[in-house]
Amino acid sequence: MQLGREVLDQQAIDAKGRQMGKVDGIVLELRGDQARVAAVVVGGTTLLWRVHAGLAAWAERRLGGEGAPTRIPWRQVVKIGIDVKLDVEAERTPAFRWERWVRDHVISRVPGA
């Protein structure tokens, strides 16, 4: 499988079929002289590291734990097709941190929401 082409930057879908972000990074694990995929990474400052390292380091200092990405172990990657299906519930992962924050602090405050 071509990780860069078929996994990285693909749409991540959670167990309930919700869009939960993109696969922003891939974690490789070295065992002896063999590398294997350990996890995929969604959200946090991961994406920023790929754009500009200085900016990402700054954001990481500013955000602290808030900017921590969500690692989803490779065994929970269910299916790779048009999207990458993950066996997790987005609502309970840190990947949904900002979605939750915007929902609870902004959208819910609008009358009639």
Place this chain on the structure above:
Amino acid sequence: MRRGRVLAHRLALLGALAAVSACGKSPEARAKQAATTLRSWQATARLADEEHARGALPGEFASQAARAAEQGRAKAEQQLRQASSP
């Protein structure tokens, strides 16, 4: 990456050249342009008046159009004066 930057520089240079060449517009050309604009606004005011008179424009809008024409005319006259007396 570097090639893109070179291209960007060239394009910026082209833009700057165009800008410089525009600055050198002669007073005659400026006066001519202002005169055209002035005539355009006079014609606009006439047309809007006629339209209003024959009932094609509501009074409220006719006065908006007349105000726009008046402002445009005043600005063009000023430009014409500036162009003819450097």
Place this chain on the structure above:
Amino acid sequence: MSKLLEIALGIVTGIGGFLETGSLATSAQAGAGFGFQLIWAIALGVICIAFLVEMAGRLAAISHHTLPDAMRERFGIRFFLAPLVAVALVSFLVLAAEIGGVALALQFASGVSYRVWALPVAAAVWLLLWKGTLGVVEKGASLLGLVTIAFVVGAVRLHAPLADVVSGLLPTAPEHDPAKYWFTAVSIIGASVSPYLFYFYSAGAVEDGWDEGYLGVNRATAALGMTFGGGIAVAVLACAAMVLHVRGIQVDRYEQIPLLLSTPLGRAGFWLFVASLGVACFGAALEIALQLAYLVAQGFGWRWGENLRPREAARFTLVYTLALPLAALVSVAGMDPLKLTVISMALTALSLPVTVVPLLILMNDPLYLGEHTNGWISNAAVLAVSVIACIVALVAIPLQIMGS
């Protein structure tokens, strides 16, 4: 639904949705300034946008990806940022111009300044998006948009000479004001080839679950819808040529444009103009605000969809909730609606290579399109128009700014 009905609906959407502040203002300026000479620019823009809309639909039908999805995936985040930022900026400016257009229609009708109307207009657009009745509203807007056919009636009443219209299809060099001529030409192309059109189209096609069976419908809709829509823009230009050009009137303010319809059609013409401006810009504002939210949400993988409740797609909702009032502020600040429109259109033309070339690369990738990749004609046509428009805009924009 039968395929023929879908094509008919597509044509109605094309006619009712084509005209907005950009094509209205630039066509009026072209006709007033240069008679029938610039019709070729409308034709060029229509050909280009028809190709692009067809491509966006084909990409959605074959790969089931929206445009931002596919770009992010194919090019990675770094390269994707360029079209993302370019499309977002241009769309924001055009959104500001459309809100200004609706506000101006209200000013013409009521006498109360557009600066007062801008925020209420943005609030109305927001409310419709928030309530999620978009499907109904969108179809309603394109149906109501059929009022713009009034320009065709106007052009016929004015006895616009068909021979001049046809000869305008051939590009010719200007006899006077070359800087203004080329600037108007690129703003017309920018008005026709608005990226929001094909980005929006791809999101709609994915949401409606298009597959290979839709390729025929897609092609017919894109070609016929855009051609008929472009016909309305030609009619605007013809009205401007017959009413304004012959009297030596050039369009420097929006207040001059209602005369295009009041002259041939009387008081009814004036109100048809106000309705056309208001409805067309309102429909466009709805689509652009939504498309901005689609673009960002799809680019970053957030939940999106016109049928989700705001709570279910919080960040998606946040994008249009922020964009609308910000775009309205441009008008509140007193930016002249005509200038804002024309500048947005010229900048759209300038940004075309950045917004269009990534799509072309995707459309030639068998991994996404299988056997349905682009033919050389569509590649060449779109590439040529966007590169030429960009270069001409690069020279014409500074000239225009210096000249005025």
